[in-house]
Amino acid sequence: MSEDGNMPPAGKSLVGMAEVEAAIQEMFQAPHIQVMKTSSRLSKIFLTAMVYELYKTGMGETTFEKNLKRY
Numbered sequence: 001m002s003e004d005g006n007m008p009p010a011g012k013s014l015v016g017m018a019e020v021e022a023a024i025q026e027m028f029q030a031p032h033i034q035v036m037k038t039s040s041r042l043s044k045i046f047l048t049a050m051v052y053e054l055y056k057t058g059m060g061e062t063t064f065e066k067n068l069k070r071y
Contacts, residue, residue, distance in 0.1 A: 027033065036044060046067075053062045 036047065039047065049067050050062060053067050054060070
């Protein structure tokens with residue numbers, strides 16, 4: 001139910017804080033996040049540069065060589 005007492009339209013549902021908290025916990029337990037947490041500072045810098053390159057180019061993959069040439 002919504003705040004005004006009405007049911008949400010069919011096919012739509014409200015998300016509560018419990019679902020948000022569960023999603024956050026699940027996200028931080030993902031393997032790639034665990035790798036980032038345990039990586040060295042240099043590895044984190046390199047991985048950040050790789051992610052930046054992926055966003056910048058819009059491509060689904062990049063190489064070590066492309067990353068080194070850009071910086």
